[in-house]
Amino acid sequence: MRSFLAFIALLAISSAIPVNVMMPLNTIQTDGSLNPNINLQDKLQKLKSGGVNGVMLDVWWGIVERNGPRQYDFSGYTMFADMCSKIGLKVQVVMSFHQCGGNVGDDCNIPIPGWVRNVGSDIFYRDREGHNDVEYLSLSMDHQQRWSGRTALDMYHDMMAAFRQAMGSRMGSVVTEVQVGLGPCGELRYPGYQLDRWSFPGVGEFQCYDPTMLNMLESAANNSGHAEWGHGGPGDAGSYNSKPGDTGFFRSGGSWSTPYGDFFLSWYSDALVQHASDVLAQAKSAFQGTGVKLAGKVAGIHWWFLSESHAAELTAGYYNTRSRSGYNKIVKAFKEAGAIIDFTCFEMRDTEQPSSAQCGPYELVGQTLWEAKNVGIGYAAENALPRYDDTAYATILDNSVRQMKIDAFTYLRLTDDLIYNGDNWSRFANFVGKMAAQ
Numbered sequence: 001m002r003s004f005l006a007f008i009a010l011l012a013i014s015s016a017i018p019v020n021v022m023m024p025l026n027t028i029q030t031d032g033s034l035n036p037n038i039n040l041q042d043k044l045q046k047l048k049s050g051g052v053n054g055v056m057l058d059v060w061w062g063i064v065e066r067n068g069p070r071q072y073d074f075s076g077y078t079m080f081a082d083m084c085s086k087i088g089l090k091v092q093v094v095m096s097f098h099q100c101g102g103n104v105g106d107d108c109n110i111p112i113p114g115w116v117r118n119v120g121s122d123i124f125y126r127d128r129e130g131h132n133d134v135e136y137l138s139l140s141m142d143h144q145q146r147w148s149g150r151t152a153l154d155m156y157h158d159m160m161a162a163f164r165q166a167m168g169s170r171m172g173s174v175v176t177e178v179q180v181g182l183g184p185c186g187e188l189r190y191p192g193y194q195l196d197r198w199s200f201p202g203v204g205e206f207q208c209y210d211p212t213m214l215n216m217l218e219s220a221a222n223n224s225g226h227a228e229w230g231h232g233g234p235g236d237a238g239s240y241n242s243k244p245g246d247t248g249f250f251r252s253g254g255s256w257s258t259p260y261g262d263f264f265l266s267w268y269s270d271a272l273v274q275h276a277s278d279v280l281a282q283a284k285s286a287f288q289g290t291g292v293k294l295a296g297k298v299a300g301i302h303w304w305f306l307s308e309s310h311a312a313e314l315t316a317g318y319y320n321t322r323s324r325s326g327y328n329k330i331v332k333a334f335k336e337a338g339a340i341i342d343f344t345c346f347e348m349r350d351t352e353q354p355s356s357a358q359c360g361p362y363e364l365v366g367q368t369l370w371e372a373k374n375v376g377i378g379y380a381a382e383n384a385l386p387r388y389d390d391t392a393y394a395t396i397l398d399n400s401v402r403q404m405k406i407d408a409f410t411y412l413r414l415t416d417d418l419i420y421n422g423d424n425w426s427r428f429a430n431f432v433g434k435m436a437a438q
């Protein structure tokens with residue numbers, strides 16, 4: 001009887017979906033220290049009491065390597081991990097090689113390190129108008145030795161290896177997962193929809209105009225036997241705030257569906273997948289043997305999903321259209337690297353979006369779940385925007401068991417509103433309980 005009960009208990013534990021909570025952006029201050037003014041101990045204990053499994057924290061490049069090349073300071077992070085360990089919470093870290101500030105929900109300003117930025121203006125993603133996006137280094141820098149002999153990939157590797165060393169035995173015990181930053185917001189994507197020039201639901205713009213990327217494009221065009229395709233991106237793709245139907249490229253039956261369109265979109269999206277493989281390989285080598293799980297994040301670009309060309313996904317680098325899966329190659333690359341996929345917008349319903357934007361968060365989540373299941377990799381999920389209501393929690397629950405049970409859910413984000421407001425907290429704790437009962 002006792003062993004039978006133990007067996008039942010084990011079943012219950014093994015089938016629960018753990019819920020983690022994302023930490024505030026100002027948890028670690030810009031001088032590298034743990035923020036003493038946000039009641040951390042108190043809040044973490046409350047999370048633990050509500051059945052939360054762990055917390056997710058950004059490790060900002062602009063903080064930990066702010067003093068100069070390879071002069072790392074992880075002191076605030078080790079203190080944070082020790083605090084969580086004492087309380088009994090796991091820590092998931094994000095290797096945040098991007099800038100904090102300028103995106104949805106960013107109430108912070110942490111640029112990438114000055115000594116990285118200062119080597120030239122040609123190291124960032126650039127749009128057709130010649131505007132640089134300074135959030136994240138262009139993938140074209142992955143193999144360029146621009147930093148005293150180091151490439152971008154070398155710098156990513158060195159930071160991750162230093163983090164592992166600083167964390168020591170906390171790796172694998174307290175720090176259980178590393179989400180590897182692969183682009184703006186940590187997401188594997190181009191900065192196709194920059195908030196200082198884009199507004200919802202514009203199609204965004206292709207970001208392939210930095211000199212090194214233009215050269216890569218020219219070389220790919222030469223190899224394809226169509227040298228004439230190598231002179232920059234499509235000229236008929238409109239601008240950030242165009243609607244698909246207003247452009248020759250994205251409209252139904254537009255140039256996206258021609259052999260030229262296929263060449264360009266394949267090249268643009270393949271470069272992004274290669275970038276994921278290259279950065280994840282650095283992470284694999286840096287964290288080998290620690291037992292931490294690796295993850296890569298894909299953005300939930302749901303606007304125009306129900307149209308033919310999926311314009312917004314295309315400019316972000318996902319060659320996903322009504323007739324072609326753009327997420328298949330991505331999940332395969334993640335699998336190859338031993339990483340799980342982290343996907344977002346789990347709280348959104350199609351009916352909550354303006355119909356004119358042809359949004360399909362439900363269908364998009366469904367497609368990514370299917371791709372991950374089909375290829376056989378783990379799937380972790382997040383909500384995209386802060387929500388405290390039961391409708392959002394019910395939608396997350398539905399999505400979490402829709403095609404397969406997801407591995408974990410990370411709630412965005414820890415705020416005073418969540419912890420200190422009776423109703424908000426009890427609704428959240430109730431949700432955590434329901435996820436545990438799945």
Ligand SMILES: *[C@@H]1O[C@H](CO)[C@@H](O)[C@H](O)[C@H]1NC(C)=O
Pocket residue numbers: 215216218219222227
């Ligand atoms: C592409 O081909 C043209 C014409 O042959 C040549 O001038 C150019 O250097 C080539 N570009 C690259 C990047 O290989």
Ligand SMILES: *[C@@H]1O[C@H](CO)[C@@H](O)[C@H](O)[C@H]1NC(C)=O
Pocket residue numbers: 388417418421422423424
């Ligand atoms: C919960 O949080 C939201 C968002 O900050 C806030 O508007 C609301 O007043 C809070 N309290 C309740 C009881 O919903």
